[in-house]
Amino acid sequence: MLEQLQQIKNWLEESRHTVVLTGAGMSTESGLADFRSKSGWWQQIDPRTVATTEALTHNYQLFQQFYSARIHALADITPHEGHRILADWQKRGLVQHIATQNVDGLHTLAGSHNVDELHGSIRSVRCQKCHAAAEMSSFLANEACRCGGRLRPNVVLFGENLPQQAWNSTLSHMKAAQLVIVIGTSLEVYPVSQLPHMTNGKTAYINLEIEQSHFDIMLKEKAGEALKIIDALL
Numbered sequence: 637m638l639e640q641l642q643q644i645k646n647w648l649e650e651s652r653h654t655v656v657l658t659g660a661g662m663s664t665e666s667g668l669a670d671f672r673s674k675s676g677w678w679q680q681i682d683p684r685t686v687a688t689t690e691a692l693t694h695n696y697q698l699f700q701q702f703y704s705a706r707i708h709a710l711a712d713i714t715p716h717e718g719h720r721i722l723a724d725w726q727k728r729g730l731v732q733h734i735a736t737q738n739v740d741g742l743h744t745l746a747g748s749h750n751v752d753e754l755h756g757s758i759r760s761v762r763c764q765k766c767h768a769a770a771e772m773s774s775f776l777a778n779e780a781c782r783c784g785g786r787l788r789p790n791v792v793l794f795g796e797n798l799p800q801q802a803w804n805s806t807l808s809h810m811k812a813a814q815l816v817i818v819i820g821t822s823l824e825v826y827p828v829s830q831l832p833h834m835t836n837g838k839t840a841y842i843n844l845e846i847e848q849s850h851f852d853i854m855l856k857e858k859a860g861e862a863l864k865i866i867d868a869l870l
């Protein structure tokens with residue numbers, strides 16, 4: 637494992653355009669559940685009943701309870717050392733772009749800039765009908781919009797398009813990348829799962845479960861641990 641970490645460190649120093657793509661496994665060490673590992677959200681609840689446009693339309697009470705619970709869970713959650721290391725690497729010019737599937741805002745809270753939130757953010761809400769921004773307190777209180785519409789967090793639900801600007805930005809960074817480091821994601825959800833294939837650069841995958849095979853380096857390690865060791869080698 638150490639030689640793989642050393643290799644990633646060498647590529648990080650040599651690369652002039654490095655992109656980091658993260659998933660829910662980047663937030664578990666901050667105390668947030670991921671989705672598909674044995675302790676993940678989707679082991680307890682069928683995503684079709686809460687994380688789809690159908691759920692928003694036909695199952696609003698469960699939809700509102702599910703997202704309210706996840707929003708409340710953020711109250712005492714902070715970024716971990718791994719988030720702070722990535723923010724530091726960005727400041728030092730070792731990383732040029734961070735894209736995430738996470739909606740928890742932890743990369744930004746750790747000091748990262750211009751993070752592309754490919755699946756949106758749970759930290760703000762809008763009306764599904766008139767699209768006006770709404771108060772988080774109104775959503776948590778299960779209130780309707782002034783127009784009568786239903787409030788929903790600004791996350792990308794299954795069946796919705798990804799934010800165009802975030803997608804285009806990350807795609808262009810991937811195409812320009814000399815190094816792509818993918819951390820804490822099962823890469824099971826389209827179209828983000830396709831992004832690592834879009835680069836001609838070196839690719840490294842850091843994940844607790846290795847189901848992928850097309851990476852130059854595949855490291856079965858905790859995100860925080862791997863980032864701490866690479867950082868110490870720099």
Ligand code: APR
Binds near residue numbers: 822
């Ligand atoms: N370090 C490294 N890997 C980890 C860690 C950790 N500390 N904790 C969990 N993992 C791994 C898990 O083994 C799993 O393979 O991270 C991966 C997380 O995968 P998922 O739970 O599928 O999460 P993600 O890939 O981000 O899901 C993508 O699916 O439900 C939708 O919108 C949701 O954005 C999410 C998308």
